[in-house]
Amino acid sequence: MLVPHKVCFRMSTLLVVFSLPMFAGFSQESVGSHTSSSGDAHNVSPCLLFEITLHGFLLWASLGLLMPLGVLVIRMSNRGERGIRLKIYxxxxxxLQMLSVLLATAGxxxxxxxxxxxxxxxxQRIGLVLYGIIWLQALVGFLRPVRGSKGRSPWFFGHWTLGTAVSLLGVINIYSGLLAYSKKTSRSIRLWVILFTVEVSFISFFYLLQDKWEHIQKQGVILGNEPSRPI
Incomplete structure (x- = not known):
């Protein structure tokens, strides 16, 4: 039987994957100085273009790469790992999470x-919320109770909830940031949208596969005196 937080995260992950086409059309409104009127879309100085690009790269590296990788790594430690391997994970x-926080802060x-x-x-609104949640999540991570203590379960639920919020909002805001970039510079973002969609889909698939890998491997093995059945 699946525990509630695993069910919720699987649903959240599937929501991200199946909602990607919707995000591709998300928010055509302007974004502060990133997007002014369409008439000056081509009047972007090289310096401002570099700053916008670097800002986008920092937030992609933080929320679109390092943060999800950190989630996948800690998930691998939940498969009964002990000793030195658990410490490595x-x-x-x-x-990975600390680097993600630092890059997001720089952005x-x-x-x-x-x-x-x-x-x-x-x-901008989602970005502001994300900055707050990211630092709150980092603080919660440092204040984790000892495993087995009474406060461990509520702490774990809070840590997981914040992590899920960061993952979902981060993906959404990267898409909206790409749209803001396209509107400001009039440059095509089709390739970047496709590449990021492939990346998010792969990470989501790998996350979901982790829970099933052991079960998949056992499909060709008969345990104990259990008879072979055609199911």
């Missing part, structure tokens, strides 16, 4: 310093 998870500083933030659109 945990440290890899911590390093936030760039946004505050170089862009006009009126927070009148989805991209």
């Amino acid at each position: 945990f440290r890899a998870h911590a390093i 936030a500083i760039m946004s505050i310093k170089n862009f006009s933030n009126s927070f009148n659109n989805h991209h």
Whole structure:
């Protein structure tokens, strides 16, 4: 029987995968100084173009790559790993998440310093919420109770909830950021949307496969005196 948090995360993961085409058409509104009127879409200075591109790259590396990899790594430690391998998985998870927080913080500083933030659109509002949740998640991670203590279960649920929120909102905001970039520069984002969609689909598939891999391997093995059945 699946525990509730596993069921919820699987549903969330499937929601991301099957909602990708919808996100491709998400939010055509302007995004602060990233998107002004369509008439000046071509009047982007090389310096501003570099800053927008670097901001997008930092947030993709943080929320679109390192954060999901950190989730996959810690999931691998849940398959009965013990001793040195468990420590390796945990440290890899911590390093990936800390790097993700640092890159997201650098992207936030760039946004505050170089862009006009009126927070009148989805991209900036979601981004603001994400920055807060990311740092809250980092703080919660450092304050984890000892395994087996009474506070461990509620802590784990809170940590998982925040992580799920960051993963879902991060994917949505990367798509909306690509659309903002396209509107500001009039450049095609088709290739980047396709590549990111493939990446998210692969990570989601690998996440879902982790739970089933052991079961798949056991399909060709008869356990004990269990008779072979055609099911």
